[in-house]
Amino acid sequence: MKHKVAVLVENNPGVLAKVSNLFSRRGYNIESLVVSDTEDKTISRMTIVVDGDERTIEQVTKQLHKLVDVIKVNDLTNDDTVCRQLLLVRVAADRETRGEIIQLMDIFRARIIDIGRRSLIIEATGDESKIEAILKSLQPFGIQEIVKTGISAMVRSPKEK
Amino acid sequence: MQFICMNLRKDSQEVLFLVLGADILLHCLEAHDVDVVFGLPGGVVIPLYDRLKHFPNIKHILTRHEQGAAHAADGYARATGKVGVCFATSGPGATNLVTGIATANMDSIPMVCIMGQVVKELLGKDGFQEAHMTGICQPICKHTYAVTDAAQLPDIVAEAFFVAKTGRPGPVVIDIPKDVFVQDVQVPYDNGTVRNRIMMKYTPCQVNKEKVSKVAQLIQSAEKPMMVIGGGVNTRIENRDVVYSIAQKADMPVSTTLMARGVFPANNPYDVGMPGMHGTVEANYTVQHCDCLIAVGMRFDDRVTSNVSSFAPNAKTIVHVDIDPAEIGKTVTVNFPLVAEASEFLDALHDALPQCAHKAWMEEVQQSRYELKSPAGSVLPPKETFAFIDQYVDENTIVVTDVGQHQMWAALFLNTAGPRKFITSGGLGTMGFGFPAAIGSQFAFPDQNVILITGDGSFQMNMQELAIMKKFKLPIKICLMNNGFLGMVHQWQKMFYEENYSETILDSAPDWAKLAEAYNLNYMRIDTLEQCNEQLAAALTSKEGWFIDFRIDANADVYPMVPAGKGLDDIVVGE
Numbered sequence: 001m002k003h004k005v006a007v008l009v010e011n012n013p014g015v016l017a018k019v020s021n022l023f024s025r026r027g028y029n030i031e032s033l034v035v036s037d038t039e040d041k042t043i044s045r046m047t048i049v050v051d052g053d054e055r056t057i058e059q060v061t062k063q064l065h066k067l068v069d070v071i072k073v074n075d076l077t078n079d080d081t082v083c084r085q086l087l088l089v090r091v092a093a094d095r096e097t098r099g100e101i102i103q104l105m106d107i108f109r110a111r112i113i114d115i116g117r118r119s120l121i122i123e124a125t126g127d128e129s130k131i132e133a134i135l136k137s138l139q140p141f142g143i144q145e146i147v148k149t150g151i152s153a154m155v156r157s158p159k160e161k
Numbered sequence: 162m163q164f165i166c167m168n169l170r171k172d173s174q175e176v177l178f179l180v181l182g183a184d185i186l187l188h189c190l191e192a193h194d195v196d197v198v199f200g201l202p203g204g205v206v207i208p209l210y211d212r213l214k215h216f217p218n219i220k221h222i223l224t225r226h227e228q229g230a231a232h233a234a235d236g237y238a239r240a241t242g243k244v245g246v247c248f249a250t251s252g253p254g255a256t257n258l259v260t261g262i263a264t265a266n267m268d269s270i271p272m273v274c275i276m277g278q279v280v281k282e283l284l285g286k287d288g289f290q291e292a293h294m295t296g297i298c299q300p301i302c303k304h305t306y307a308v309t310d311a312a313q314l315p316d317i318v319a320e321a322f323f324v325a326k327t328g329r330p331g332p333v334v335i336d337i338p339k340d341v342f343v344q345d346v347q348v349p350y351d352n353g354t355v356r357n358r359i360m361m362k363y364t365p366c367q368v369n370k371e372k373v374s375k376v377a378q379l380i381q382s383a384e385k386p387m388m389v390i391g392g393g394v395n396t397r398i399e400n401r402d403v404v405y406s407i408a409q410k411a412d413m414p415v416s417t418t419l420m421a422r423g424v425f426p427a428n429n430p431y432d433v434g435m436p437g438m439h440g441t442v443e444a445n446y447t448v449q450h451c452d453c454l455i456a457v458g459m460r461f462d463d464r465v466t467s468n469v470s471s472f473a474p475n476a477k478t479i480v481h482v483d484i485d486p487a488e489i490g491k492t493v494t495v496n497f498p499l500v501a502e503a504s505e506f507l508d509a510l511h512d513a514l515p516q517c518a519h520k521a522w523m524e525e526v527q528q529s530r531y532e533l534k535s536p537a538g539s540v541l542p543p544k545e546t547f548a549f550i551d552q553y554v555d556e557n558t559i560v561v562t563d564v565g566q567h568q569m570w571a572a573l574f575l576n577t578a579g580p581r582k583f584i585t586s587g588g589l590g591t592m593g594f595g596f597p598a599a600i601g602s603q604f605a606f607p608d609q610n611v612i613l614i615t616g617d618g619s620f621q622m623n624m625q626e627l628a629i630m631k632k633f634k635l636p637i638k639i640c641l642m643n644n645g646f647l648g649m650v651h652q653w654q655k656m657f658y659e660e661n662y663s664e665t666i667l668d669s670a671p672d673w674a675k676l677a678e679a680y681n682l683n684y685m686r687i688d689t690l691e692q693c694n695e696q697l698a699a700a701l702t703s704k705e706g707w708f709i710d711f712r713i714d715a716n717a718d719v720y721p722m723v724p725a726g727k728g729l730d731d732i733v734v735g736e
Binding site: 013014017018021022025058059062063066068071 | 487
């Protein structure tokens with residue numbers, strides 16, 4: 001099962017290496033990893049998607065917590081979260097298909113950000129299933145290149161009763 | 162403060178001082194109670210070594226190889242419980258420490274390893290003797306620090322010592338570029354502070370008394386309880402009495418892993434010895450038949466559990482007490498986890514435990530005891546040889562071993578007197594560890610009798626350190642279990658590889674008598690059991706260093722043995 005783990009780390013050189021080293025050394029499989037700084041410039045946040053059973057994830061979080069640079073580890077899998085990933089995709093498009101693709105992308109609220117003579121670049125954000133759906137819908141036109149970021153996740157704020 | 166002024170140039174403002182980076186480092190080491198450092202200088206650490214003479218409280222022991230320095234610092238740490246410290250230069254000096262760091266890491270030994278690095282400007286440009294040490298060491302140590310400014314040194318050193326010894330101990334690396342040693346820096350003069358977050362992260366939580374009384378109840382209500390203690394218990398001298406008293410109160414057998422050998426007193430109904438691959442028959446019987454297993458400060462290494470799926474099949478409850486939450490449930494499924502420092506747990510359990518009676522179980526355990534037999538016609542059988550040595554292992558003796566057959570014999574047949582008296586490389590199994598570690602132990606306790614049990618394979622890996630023995634006239638007793646081959650591998654080849662002794666024959670060994678002579682050591686050769694007499698006894702208890710060449714029976718292998726991959730029930734006790 002896929003787990004989303006949020007890791008707050010000190011923004012030191014080498015931290016990313018330490019975290020990724022731990023995953024490779026212990027044989028855990030990173031599906032995706034996103035790092036960026038946070039509201040506090042001395043702290044970075046990683047969102048790591050890792051594939052494994054409960055026992056593996058328990059070990060992952062415990063081992064991560066042992067690293068000096070790691071401040072906090074949260075398994076977000078069972079939390080109510082918003083997840084987003086960014087997709088850039090280059091798809092074949094000529095005068096005939098261009099209109100159809102633009103219509104399709106409107107449905108997904110994706111944007112065309114570059115137009116060439118024979119192709120388009122489309123930008124989209126969403127959770128995994130939406131990104132998958134977009135790619136599926138573009139398949140018939142001929143996908144030429146895909147770039148995706150990993151998943152960024154944030155726990156939803158508590159709602160008023 | 163007074164002596165520091167000698168080394169410092171006063172700034173015009175008179176309040177702050179300009180201090181050399183090297184001086185800050187050495188002062189901080191002094192402030193952290195470092196009295197011995199093992200190391201070897203090289204290009205980038207010359208400025209550090211240049212300042213050593215101004216810090217007379219720090220004794221630097223020059224090893225002949227950095228691996229020796231790392232193991233010696235490790236041995237010092239194991240014997241004292243303090244943090245062991247070693248120095249090395251950049252590049253090859255630092256990479257030579259790596260085996261020692263990994264050894265300490267696997268056995269959770271507190272160490273601070275200070276490595277020189279090329280000047281900051283050359284970093285990442287493949288400078289002469291540059292190696293990316295923080296990257297190399299990161300997976301094999303507890304933490305690494307790369308210093309870029311001498312003003313950071315007080316805090317980094319304070320934190321390094323704190324991290325090394327707090328919680329589950331381990332080695333910490335500090336990588337210092339050459340220009341930091343010679344950097345003039347204005348520092349408010351202090352011993353450094355540990356960040357609050359780090360303090361909270363590693364300080365162990367207090368033991369949960371309620372859970373401990375639950376453990377006491379489990380022991381009382383179990384029919385066949387047992388306790389296995391590991392390296393985590395081998396930390397506090399009092400643990401010997403506490404665990405023995407717990408065994409009496411609980412009326413249950415206690416097994417000690419390799420890392421805890423000697424912690425529990427031997428030759429009593431509760432002691433079943435070491436479990437695992439080369440464990441005793443009774444220890445493995447007890448593990449396989451107990452219905453409640455209390456594991457304290459041990460980590461279910463595969464050499465202890467053998468095949469995990471058939472480990473302790475009758476244990477309805479496995480209680481795992483460890484200071485490191487990540488160890489709990491890592492290999493063996495545990496149904497009663499308890500995160501606590503072993504000594505604290507033992508104290509609490511001792512208080513909570515009522516007097517129990519497990520008469521039938523204790524009798525069953527006694528029935529399982531098995532007396533090992535030496536091969537017929539053996540002239541110098543290991544068991545009897547070690548039994549002779551054991552007579553001279555008392556409360557003032559530290560036994561240090563290398564790795565291999567002799568290590569297992571020492572673990573099986575020598576009864577050291579309590580925590581910190583049996584020093585061995587467990588997790589990593591580092592051949593060559595023993596001799597430098599014995600040197601470290603002897604510097605830690607000059608008045609104790611340090612007996613090194615080594616093999617002809619292991620000893621040849623770090624015998625360059627004989628120079629230290631010569632220089633300081635260390636009274637270490639080097640007991641070389643000499644059988645002319647890499648014994649443990651040889652044994653496996655005999656048992657599992659159809660006697661194909663591929664590259665395990667150590668012929669053309671040095672003339673050991675001449676080697677001993679070359680380093681001014683007393684030498685004695687023991688060929689037969691009859692030669693284990695007063696003369697040998699005198700050597701073993703001498704105030705001088707001895708090199709004792711035991712021509713141990715080459716046909717004698719280590720038994721009992723559970724072949725790798727088998728369950729602990731499949732135990733081989735001899736040929």
